[in-house]
Every structure is written in C-alpha cells, then in structure tokens.
Amino acid sequence: MRRLLLALAAISWVTSIPALGGDEGPPLGPVELLYLEDCAPCHGVTGAGDGVLVYKLRTKPPDFTSGRYKFRTTAQGEPPLREDVFRSITQGVATTPMLPQAQLSEHEAWLLADYLLGLIRRPRGDDAPELLQVADAPPRTDETMSRGKGLYQQMECPRCHGDRGYGDGPSAFSQTDAQGRSIQPRDLSYRPRKTGDRVEDLYRVFVTGLAGTPMPSFGDALAERDRWALAHYVDGLGVDEYERGPLQSIGEEAVGLEIATRAAAALAARGGIRPPPE
CATH class of the missing domain: 1.10.760.10 (Cytochrome c-like domain)
Known part of the structure; x- marks a missing residue:
C-alpha cells in the first residue's frame, strides 16, 4: 500500500500529496514528498530511473538504487560523496532536464542528497568513500x-x-x-x-x-x-x-523546467522543511 501511495503521488505530480496517507498507512515524510516532487517524475518512485516522464527524455535518468553515479569525486566502483550528490542537485547537469533545483533551500538539498544515498541497494562498506583530490591543471603547451x-x-x-x-x-x-x-x-x-x-x-x-x-x-x-x-x-x-533556444536552453531543460515549476508550487503551498534550531 505504501508503494502504491508513492506511485500515485508521483503520477499526480503532487498537487494532492499532503492528503495522501490517511488511514491506509503512515503518512509520507517531508523528505519523501520532496523526492516525489523534484525527482520521481524522471527517476521513478523507487529511484530506479523509471519515472513517468522517461519516455520524453533523450538523456535517460540513472538508477539511484545501483549506486552508480557518473558525476562524483570518488574512485572507480565507489559510491559518491554527499557533496557530489548535493552538487548535482544544486548545480544541475548542463544540457539535460536536470536543472539546478533553485526552489530548494540548502537544508532541503542536503536532506534530499541523504535520501538519494539511502536508496542505494547494494552493500556499502564501513569506510566512507575517499575524496579524489585534483590539483590545478599544469599549463597547456x-x-x-x-x-x-x-x-x-x-x-x-x-x-x-x-x-x-x-x-x-x-x-x-x-x-x-x-x-x-x-x-x-x-x-x-x-x-x-x-x-x-x-x-x-x-x-x-x-x-x-x-x-x-x-x-x-x-x-x-x-x-x-x-x-x-x-x-x-x-x-x-x-x-x-550549443545553439541556445528559448530561455537560453541548450538541450532538454524545458522538461526539467516543467517539473521544477510544479515542484516549486507544491513546496510553496505546503511550506518548506525548516532546519532544526541551533
């Protein structure tokens, strides 16, 4: 039942998400709602890269559950750092539907990064992945x-x-x-x-x-x-x-803008996630 609720939330693009849950099971948590609003249309309810909008995309979304992240600062075969996921959320990926998620606060972006890392299904070692240090490039000659x-x-x-x-x-x-x-x-x-x-x-x-x-x-x-x-x-x-189109787009940003606009409206109506008091 809980997975059904998640699927319905993703398909409806969350205008009625706050009402879901009820007597059928525990209500969806604020970070789950955030994921459904911002990520699930492309990445799918479980993060497997099978969202309802995949058919529209040339750049196919990754399977978060596999732990395989393209854009990271860790060694081959290692999962990404929190910072890697946070960077993709806040900076986006050029030419793709993955826009910078400017509607999120920094606190919300970190929560979402942790949620995505929690979707990884393969066993993870006890040691944290090691950051790859890249020095400044030597001169071109x-x-x-x-x-x-x-x-x-x-x-x-x-x-x-x-x-x-x-x-x-x-x-x-x-x-x-x-x-x-x-x-x-x-x-x-x-x-x-x-x-x-x-x-x-x-x-x-x-x-x-x-x-x-x-x-x-x-x-x-x-x-x-x-x-x-x-x-x-x-x-x-x-x-x-790249030749720029409407709104300076150079790829599939229009699809991402549609998702981000709906997600921002839902977030504004529901209220954001406040960081805990210091």
Whole structure:
C-alpha cells in the first residue's frame, strides 16, 4: 500500500500529496514528498530511473538504487560523496532536464542528497568513500597537446568519440548503459559539458570513469602526466557552443523546467522543511 501511495503521488505530480496517507498507512515524510516532487517524475518512485516522464527524455535518468553515479569525486566502483550528490542537485547537469533545483533551500538539498544515498541497494562498506583530490591543471603547451593527441589515439577514444571528437566513431551507435539502454558518446567539440568545462573536470573523469556507461577509468592505465595531457587535448576539442533556444536552453531543460515549476508550487503551498534550531 505504501508503494502504491508513492506511485500515485508521483503520477499526480503532487498537487494532492499532503492528503495522501490517511488511514491506509503512515503518512509520507517531508523528505519523501520532496523526492516525489523534484525527482520521481524522471527517476521513478523507487529511484530506479523509471519515472513517468522517461519516455520524453533523450538523456535517460540513472538508477539511484545501483549506486552508480557518473558525476562524483570518488574512485572507480565507489559510491559518491554527499557533496557530489548535493552538487548535482544544486548545480544541475548542463544540457539535460536536470536543472539546478533553485526552489530548494540548502537544508532541503542536503536532506534530499541523504535520501538519494539511502536508496542505494547494494552493500556499502564501513569506510566512507575517499575524496579524489585534483590539483590545478599544469599549463597547456605544444608538447602537452602533441602528447595528448597521441594518447587520444592510444586509448582508443576515436572508437566512440571519433577522430575529431564529434561522437561519431565506429562504435558510437552501438553503445548501451548499465541498464541496457541505448546511449551515444559525447560530442566533445561542444560546450558546456555535463561534467563541467574546466580541464580539471576532464581529468577527474579520466580518473573516476563515468559509472554505468562504457566510459572507463584511466586511473590505472595512465600516469598522472598523461592524464593531464589527454585532458588538455580533449579540452582543446571543445571549440563550439550549443545553439541556445528559448530561455537560453541548450538541450532538454524545458522538461526539467516543467517539473521544477510544479515542484516549486507544491513546496510553496505546503511550506518548506525548516532546519532544526541551533
């Protein structure tokens, strides 16, 4: 019955959420309501990436229950830090429906981050994941770019991303994610990037990989010097900006805006979650 209530809340997009619960079971908690308002339309009631709006999305939502997070600052195979999840909530993911959730207070964003981490179903070790420290990028030089170009070929990046980074390599159209859904490699020639537009962001991806996708970690395969060279070279491929549409959109932001608008209205009508008194 409780799962049925959650499903009904997600489908109705929560205009009547405060009335749900009643005599049929315990009422939904404030963080559960927050999740249903902000996340469930895309990510699903249980967080499995199977929300009611998935059919509208080119960028498919991840399965939170698997613990595989693309955008994190932890080693390959490790779950994300709270800070990683908080950052995705508050900063969003460029070109996707995942907008910065500006309707949330900082306290609410942290509560939601903890809720998402609680959805992970696989066993988690006793030790907290270790933060990956990324130093400032070394200067870009002709030697660095030449070395990076060679590494781009050596690591077989063109198989997916193409020789010029257009995402049109021979394997580009046969890629699937961990859920078996068809995905396409990133066109590296365009900005902004989902992972961030700094060289340091690319370096981090080369160390961590993108969990749940075919993009591997190069943490063990390349020395630090080579990872920086490859990051500089790939960064140099980003020479174009996405054409902006209405409201400066460059991807699927319109879908995210629709969800965020409804969620903000529900949150305003119900009242936010206040932090505990100090």
